[in-house]
Structure formats: C-alpha cells, structure tokens
Amino acid sequence: MAAPNTIYLIDGSTFLYRAFHAIRSLVTSKGHPTNATFGFTRILLKLLKDKHPGYAGVFFDVKGPTFRHKMFDEYKANRPPMPEELAIQIPDIKAIIKALNIPIIEKTGYEADDLVGTYARIAQAQGFKVIMVTGDKDFIQLITDDCTLWDPMKDTITDRAGVKAEMGIEPEQFIDVLGLAGDSSDNIPGVKGVGVKTAVKLIAEYGSINNIYNNLDQLKKKKKLHENLTASKKIVDLSRNLVTIDRHVDVNQSLDDFQLREFDTGKAFELFQSFEFKTLASEFSEKADKSKKTYKMIHTVADMENLVSALENKGGFAIDTETTDIDPMRADLVGLSVSYMNDTGFYIPVGHTNTSGIQMPEKEDILRIFKPLLENPDIAKVGQNIKYDVIVLARYGIEIKGIVFDTMIASHLLNPGTRGHGLDRIAMNLFGHKMISYEDVTGKGKDQIGFQEVPLDLAADYAAEDADLTFMAYTVLKKQIEDKGLTPLMETIEVPLICVLAKMEMAGIRVDTDVLGQMSLEFEAELKTLEQKIYELAGEEFNINSSQQLGVILFEKLGLKSVKKTRKKTGYSTDVQVLTQLADTHEMPEKLLRYRTLGKLKSTYVDALSSLVHPETGRIHTSFNQTITVTGRLSSSNPNLQNIPIRKSEGKKIRQAFIPATGCTLISADYSQIELRLLAHCAKDPILIESFRNDEDIHTRTALEVFQVLPGLVTDEMRSQAKSINFGIIYGMSAFRLSNELGISRKMAGIYIDNYFKRYAGVKAFIDKTIEQTRTTCEVSTLFGRKRRLDDIRSSNANLRNFAQRAAVNTPIQGSAADLIKLAMIKMQEALETENMASQMLLSVHDEIIFEAPEQEKDKLMAMAKQVMENVTPLEVPLKVNFGVGANWAEAEH
DNA sequence: CGTCGGTCGTAC
C-alpha cells in the first residue's frame, strides 16, 4: 500500500489521446468505437492495481475558450478539432471513471493543467505527497520536493533531482524554458530558432528570461540567436504567461473527495459488458455477482412441497439434473436443481452417498413430490440440453412435459457456426459470468470422484448455479431468438423435436452381438495375414496405420513415385486415390487398400459397436445432437449411426448386424432425392419441377438434357455421370473436381457444366441470386427460417470467399431438407402416439427414418409414414418416400 | 498421461 498521504492527480486529457492512438481500431458489434475507452480503462486499472492509491482524481480539459484565449486569440488556433471517433467516447470513459468511484475534476475556462497545479499546491499545503500522472512535459514546472511526475506509459518518474540532473535547472525555471521555446502544438510563439534544448541551455546558464535579456550583450557572438531574442522580446513575455500553469484556480472540492472508495462493480460490469470488454467484464462480474446469489439446498419434505407450490405459481422455471454419468442412459440421478428467478437457485439432493448427517427423504418419495409438477404440461420448463434430463428422469418414471425452451439449442440457432454451446460459455458470453466448473467440484484425473460423492454444500452451489444461469440465459436468449425471427423454428421444430429424439435414443436399436463378434474374428484373421504380407513386401516391420511411416516405406524405400502431398503438405499422401493409382506398379498398395478397409470396419464399426451395447437393454443408444451442424442437420455420436457402411459389400455386412426386436421388423422410409427436389423448389426451375412432377428418374433426365440425346438413348454410364453432375451442383463443384470424378478432361467437364446451366437456367439463376444476396446480407436462410452467417463471402481471400459461396448455395438446400425431415419426425411421433401404436422411430439418417414395427403394424406404419412424410409441407414439387422392409438394416434398405 | 492437429475413411 502507498502511504495514505499520497495523492495521484491524473491528467485525463493526455491519456485520451494516447489511448486513442495506441489502439488502432476497436468497436462493438454495433459499430460503436471503444478503442480510447479500452485503452484509457486499461491504463487506469493498471495504475490502481500497481499503486493502490489512497487518493486520486482524474482531470479533464473543458471544451471551449480558456483564460489563455483572452490573453492570446491565436492560442491553440492551429490545433485540429478532436476526432469525432474520440469525442463520442468521452462520456463512456467518464462513466467508467465514475463507476470506479474516482472523482472527475474539470472547470469551465481552465485546462486540466491548471486544476492539477491548483490541487497539487493545496495537497502539499496539507502535507500530502503528490504524484502527477501525465506524459505532458509542461507539468515539469509543478515539480517540487513533494510533487513528482510519473509517466505510466514509459514508467518514468521525474523529480526535482531528475530535472536538475538532466537539464541543469530547477523545475520552477522550466516556465522560462517554455517561454523561450514556445509550443508549436499549442500555437504558442517562442523565440525563433529556439527549441526546448537551446532554451534549457540558456536558462541553465542565465537562470531566467529576465537575466538573459539583462545580459543580452554577452550573446552578441551568436549573431542569429541574438537577433531572434531581440526581435521576440515582447512575444516571450506573452509566451511565458501562456505556458505558466495557474496554481490558484478557484476550486471548491475538498481533498476528502479524492479519497478512493470501493468500485461500483455492478455498474462497472454493466459498462464493460455493453462495451464488449469480455475479459474485464468477467473479472468484475465475479466480484459483482458472487454476493447477490442466493442458492438454497432443499432437504425436507415440507420445504420440497413449498418449493413445488412456489414453482406452480411462477411463469416457468429452469431445471437441471445432476447424475453419475454423462451418458443419460447409464446415469443415476444424484440431484435436481431449479430456478425461477435471476440469481436464485435450489438444489434437491436425491442420491448422494454422503449427506454429511443431513436426513434425506427416500429418492422415491422425493420424486413423487416433484412428479406432478414436472409432468404438468401447463407449467413451462426450460433447460440447458434438456434432452439429457428428459431421458434421465424418464428412466425414473417421470415424463417431463411443458418444455418451452432449451438454451443450448437457442445458442446454436443464434450462432450455428461456432462450437461450444455449453452453459459455461453461454454464461460467459451473456453475463461475463465464470461458472463453477465440473472439475472444480469433482476434481480431475485419477482423483476425480463421482458427483454422488461430492459434499452436499459444494454440490448445491454447483447445481443451483446451473439452474440459475440457465434461467438467466433463457430470458436473454428468448429475446434474441425473437429478434432474429427464429421463434417459429424454435417452437415448431427444435423444441418439439427434443422429446422425439429422447424417445428414439431411449428406444435404441438392437444389434446381433454374435454377428459382430464373428466378424471381428474374421477381420482380425485377415488383417494378421495382410500385415505379415505387407511387412514382407516392405522388408521390415512398421506401423501400417501411420501414414507417415507408410509414406517413407512406399516412396523412399520402395521408390514408388509420390503422386501428391498431403493437404497441409506435411508429408506424402497415401490415401485411397494414391494407392489405387500405385496399384499397377507394385503389389503392396493393393494389400494396403484391403488392410485399410478391414481395419476401418473393425475398429470404427465392429468393435466400437459391440462395446456400446447397453448392458440392460442389449441395444445401442446413440445420441442425436441438435446443436452441432451449421446447416441444421442432426448429428449422431456414441456411436455415430449416420455413417454405418452401405456402399460396398464388405461394409454392408455391418448393417446386417442391426436387427429388430423379436416379433418386429425394421422399416426404412427415405425421402427420394430430397435435396434435388428442394433445389427444384427453391430455384423454381421449370425442367426440374416438371421432371419431379412427372416422377421421372432425375439423373436420366439430367443426362438427357446435358448430353442432348433422345429419350431412351441414355446409357448407364451417361446416367451415372449425370448423377455426379446433379450432386456436384448442390455442392458447388468445380470443373476440376468433376473431371476427376468422371475421368474426363477438364474441358469436357466444363462443357457438361455449361450445358447443365443452359438447360437448367432456373438453377443457374438461383445460384447467382443466392450468392449475390448473401453478399449483401452475409447470411443465408432455409425454408423454415434457419439462418447461417457467412461473413467470408466478402473476404478478400479467394479461398475463403469461394468456400462461402459454395456454402451459400448448399446451406439452404441441405438445411431445408434437415428442417423438413425434423418436422416429419415430429409429426410421425405424434401420429404414432395418437394411434397408440407399438411401432417406434429408431433412427434418422438425414433423408431417412428407420422404424421398428411389430409385424402386424407394418403396413399401417408404412401407410402412415407415407402420408405424413410426403405431406409434411407443401412444395412446388411432390415429395416421394421409398420404403424398405427387412429382418435387418441391410435388408430394409431396398 | 491428456490434448490437439493431421490424415484418413465412412455416411448423406
């Protein structure tokens, strides 16, 4: 701590400019400049942190004429006006200074210098030591034994001894120095040809201006100087007056007012938040909000009943569960937390192993108390990834109803391009609030404990905070969703989908572990043989799975010709394209291809799937994620059931391991050409529309158009090429890629594409229009109003720009298809429930839904699915659904 | 002993 009798007088005006110029550009998302505000705040906070001043004040100039202008019309006449960008930040800066509870001193008709000079004098008279915080040399004249100057940017202190040592004069004499030298930036005339250096020399030698003029004869040798001094005699007098800081301004603030108090952290946080100073905001929010939170643990029946009736009378509440596992199908319930008001939260422990002496009701009794509330559809619930809680509670016999919002989904809808929609990130972004992390309460690494072992009070703080911030985020995100026009998407698709997905995940899908086990052994054996053969061909053992080592073997040891480098050019590429090309020249590539195929199937599918079979249900319960993809598609993980092999015979076997429950059959319902149909709809292309309305084979039709042959003369090869073109269009393919794909020249590929666009002129116009429109809005949207920002469409980097352009075309198509199938899933689930059917929806794979139906429901289900899926929403073209039925997933694909 | 980027391969 600094001695309490030190006072810091901060020259705000000079720091304004320094901060403004030090940071070139900084603006809020709304475009409000904050560079000076940020720089100023940083300097100020650093000063407070490093020096801990007991007393301080910030001094500003006041706009308008000062007493110096009365002395000299031209004072500061050459000074350009303050840049507008800076001027508008001054109120912001002053607001922050006020929030930090530091007094601001300014007075009409005076400059900051005069006020600093005055308070420096007063403070010294009262026994203070004074530190003037400034970068302005004019202040040197105010230095005394008890008043020094500190430049925080250079971190230099200038005191009387320093002035003496450097210039050979007393600080008081500096007025005379400036009087001689003038100040061009303030338009103060001095002696011609005399700058500060010369002036210092003269004053050091003669002591004062007066003395110089009294002894002017001595300077006759220096003719020019003598002339200039003589000519400027009158001006020097004026000049000296102008540079003299007035130390006797009539001021009325007492020094007590300079005594610093606690920051108004709440106010400061709000300001930092509004200026989007994220780090600063989070630092202050921690201090600001820790105190105002009230989190309570509820552990008696009476309190639980009171809480339930309180919740019944609110407009809705946030709920969160604490469990023993991140997999909701394996998680045991440990606690419940709720919040219905900002800064509050309640935690109900239901399954802790150590309740530190607190008597808890039985888990069943607790759940019985909360069940009616949770199952009441008229009481709104919000959650963060509430699908998780839905599944956990469903396994305890509670079917949550009345879900109206999910903050994770909202965050994703608002910002689908970014990862990380965890509550901790949301809380940081919205409130600058740093949440207690899971590891904070459970520890990590080998010391980690299960949540059920976490001490109650710690668990309560953690869990209640989750509910609290979910509720707080809900109020903010709901508005943002509304403002961006995303409410219909949220309410008609994403929120209703939550429970549909929860049901699908709980249903899971049965797998034949014997088939998988058998496959694993077979693959294992063949892999062993291949491995030996490859080592033999290489003449040594190495890690075949290491593309790096493999590259060395192939291209250095065996001397095969390297075809291409890897994308990030870290080494030789050894991908399937390369190996296929090399297969003619050596025996090894073929073995490698086989090895890769089998290895992939074994590790990614066969073995992985076996390990994920649920011990109780005997089924695989994937997780469908609503908040991953930029286009709005679902993703699937643990395991990913959306990329189970199908194209090649080897992989297809894996689908055979997916089987229906006993007495049931698997039914696949897939939308035929959904993306091309949506392209037809969006582009309103006459030929595409006609083709779909006539239920033609679209690839054949495209072949007909592109290759200009008569109907009936389209060969299989032509159709296959047309298929590539059709898909290429959706993905924004180049002639280069198409030529590779089709094994034709780039020129030919170009011609095909030209032909395509000539025939499908509507598609061409749609693509051009979409890109053009995206350039103006930097945003694309789907049929159901899902949005994706594409700022790169304006990038000067051609790579990024081209990428954004392709995404601009693809996203409305892919995203609309995703919207559409999601809606179909919701309607299917409704229909299944209305009809009280035993059939279940199990999986969704982008344009396909897999059902499990009892044999006797099979036909009814297909009729229902056809009806629901084909009429899910009206389009310019009909939607068509193909069905497949079978005793395993592979069979159901036909 | 975890994390993370790179490479490869699977799906729609």
Added chain:
DNA sequence: GACGTACGACCGACGT
C-alpha cells in the same frame, strides 16, 4: 486450390 455436412480412429507432437 479445386464439393457441402458430419463422427471418429489412429498417430505423433507437445505439455503436464
């Protein structure tokens, strides 16, 4: 450089 959207296995470098 060169086709959109995913998940994930494996390797190897890097940090604890």
